Amino acid sequence: MPPRSPQRIRLSPERRASLLAALQRHFEDEFDEPLSAFRAEGLVDFFVRHLGPPVYNQGVKDATGFLQEKLADIEGEITEQDDGR
Template sequence: MMVMVLTDFQHCNAEARDHCSTKGSDPMRIKLDDIRKAEITRALMAYSSSEFDEDISEFRAEALVEFLLRQIGPSQYNQGIADAHGYLAEKLADLDVEFHEPEER
């Protein structure tokens, strides 16, 4: 399995910089605030119970959240950046067409 990761702090946007780590050559770590992490942990516990009929502890659910953030977080982040880039490029191209003023010659 191949996982794409960001290792360069400059790829993090201004709002996301607080959630990115740049220690050495470690992959970018996407961090959740404590409230959001607790919400996701509880949701994972409920999902495991309802879908698999298996109760998991808060400790295990939180460990799984951390694992998933490390494994799929960077690729999801990168995909979001790529999607935003494509959207903005499309809008910039439309801007030229929509507001172009013909020049007299």
């Protein structure tokens, strides 16, 4: 069995079904055109494969920046408390 790619996004069956239904509704509402389950699955696979990794990476980058800011705040508070004693 080949090793798993860390960039591969996996959807739970529930999440996948929800996305498929939402995509089919979107096509019906926006384009007045039905989208078959087969085509919807192909589109979901395409978007997950091509958009999943960059969106995931951006989320990790944003979370890292947020945590770095919080750690800098904590470090500043500790420094202030040490200077005041």
